[in-house]
Amino acid sequence: MDESRFVVMWKYNPTSRYLKIFYQDGTAVLFHPVPEFVYQNLLRTQDKAAFVEKYLVYDLHFSHIAIA
Template sequence: MQNTVSVATWKYNENSRYLKIFYQNGSAVLFYSVPHIIYQNFLRAQNKAAFIEKYLSYDLHFSHISIA
């Protein structure tokens, strides 16, 4: 995911630890097994797309799938 795509909205389920990210261009990504502390850090991040790229997309602990 490129930093040029802005995050439009997101949903987090604390029980399943799923984080769904919806982008302004209509694409979406679902991350699995995201701890609540990572979600809290995501909420505090000023640049959500940069946070996702740095801490979620390339971290081997977080699996993800693209949702078209």
């Protein structure tokens, strides 16, 4: 069974280009280096979780760490 995840908060540091995504289940993922234009696109999209899965995890292959 596929479980839905929802993005509840995010933090971006333009100096280090680290993007931390927080989900409703208490987990978080840290992506780096994320250019500012990608972060700006995240702000514009309606479905934040889909954006993270499609662009950050699959298409752009940023280094990322899952934080439980």
